[in-house]
Amino acid sequence: MLLLRSLLFHALFYLVTLGLMILFSPVLILPRRWGWPVVPFWARTCLALLRWIVGLKVEVRGLENIPEGGYIVAAKHQSAWETFALLPLFASPTYVLKRELRYIPLFGWYTAKYRQIPVDRGKRSVALARMTEKAGEAVAEGRQILIFPEGTRRPAGAEPRYKHGVAHLYRSLECPVLPIALNSGVYWPRRGWTLYPGTVLVEILPPIQPGLELHACYEHLVSAVEGASDELLREAARRDPDSPVLALVEERWRARGRVFPRA
Numbered sequence: 001m002l003l004l005r006s007l008l009f010h011a012l013f014y015l016v017t018l019g020l021m022i023l024f025s026p027v028l029i030l031p032r033r034w035g036w037p038v039v040p041f042w043a044r045t046c047l048a049l050l051r052w053i054v055g056l057k058v059e060v061r062g063l064e065n066i067p068e069g070g071y072i073v074a075a076k077h078q079s080a081w082e083t084f085a086l087l088p089l090f091a092s093p094t095y096v097l098k099r100e101l102r103y104i105p106l107f108g109w110y111t112a113k114y115r116q117i118p119v120d121r122g123k124r125s126v127a128l129a130r131m132t133e134k135a136g137e138a139v140a141e142g143r144q145i146l147i148f149p150e151g152t153r154r155p156a157g158a159e160p161r162y163k164h165g166v167a168h169l170y171r172s173l174e175c176p177v178l179p180i181a182l183n184s185g186v187y188w189p190r191r192g193w194t195l196y197p198g199t200v201l202v203e204i205l206p207p208i209q210p211g212l213e214l215h216a217c218y219e220h221l222v223s224a225v226e227g228a229s230d231e232l233l234r235e236a237a238r239r240d241p242d243s244p245v246l247a248l249v250e251e252r253w254r255a256r257g258r259v260f261p262r263a
Helices: 002-023 025-029 038-054 099-103 107-113 124-140 165-173 214-239 244-255
Strands: 056-061 071-075 093-098 117-119 144-147 177-182 198-204
Touching: 002 025, 002 038, 002 107, 025 107, 038 056, 071 124, 071 165, 071 214, 093 099, 093 124, 099 107, 099 117, 117 124, 124 144, 124 165, 144 165, 165 214, 177 214, 198 214, 214 244
Parallel strands: 056 198, 071 144, 071 177, 093 117, 093 144
Antiparallel strands: 177 198
16 A cells, blocks of 8 residues: 555656646746746645655754855755755755756756756766856855755665765855755655655754865764764654664664664
């Protein structure tokens, strides 16, 4: 039954996404500020589908830590969940995403319309310079740059692999970095179709203010996000002790020479 509900959600997710993109396609010729509400509406619709079909809810903590104006949002990346679920939290977000996504019909048009920042992963030095330029423009306009510092999804409990891109942006743009911890991988695993009921916990941590050296920013970010995400995994174990994903988390921690507390 759980797999059937999960498959139903996945089917509706893509159908609803396609349907909304077609339904609201006239916004592509309107000024951006008029059409932007379509994007958080889509994200909230997907979250509602998750809640109704799978029983997966969300609890966000630390909303008081969200600053005003332009800044970098650096979030833990455990699943596909955060690629849309974080959008409604911010006034004018823009994602740093793979350039190839621009070539998807309709979806790519929306990313271009709302000025998401494409990155060519095959040209690292050029890509970093281009990303910095576009990110600087976005921050100057008071927008929020959503970026996943590990670059790709990492399974819940796996060894973190942070890249230095966020720290380079922080130093170049001289703006705050807002770290976000989460435990979405317990309920929407990186691989497989099955989704699990429960509550994804999101913790918005105090922003890292401008002025730190590059390495200090990097170390602060990794320590803050990983420490808080580990605590959220422990809380998931207390809330949902029978989750099969937590058994995998325990194995991953053991492989890292750590003990995952189940109580």
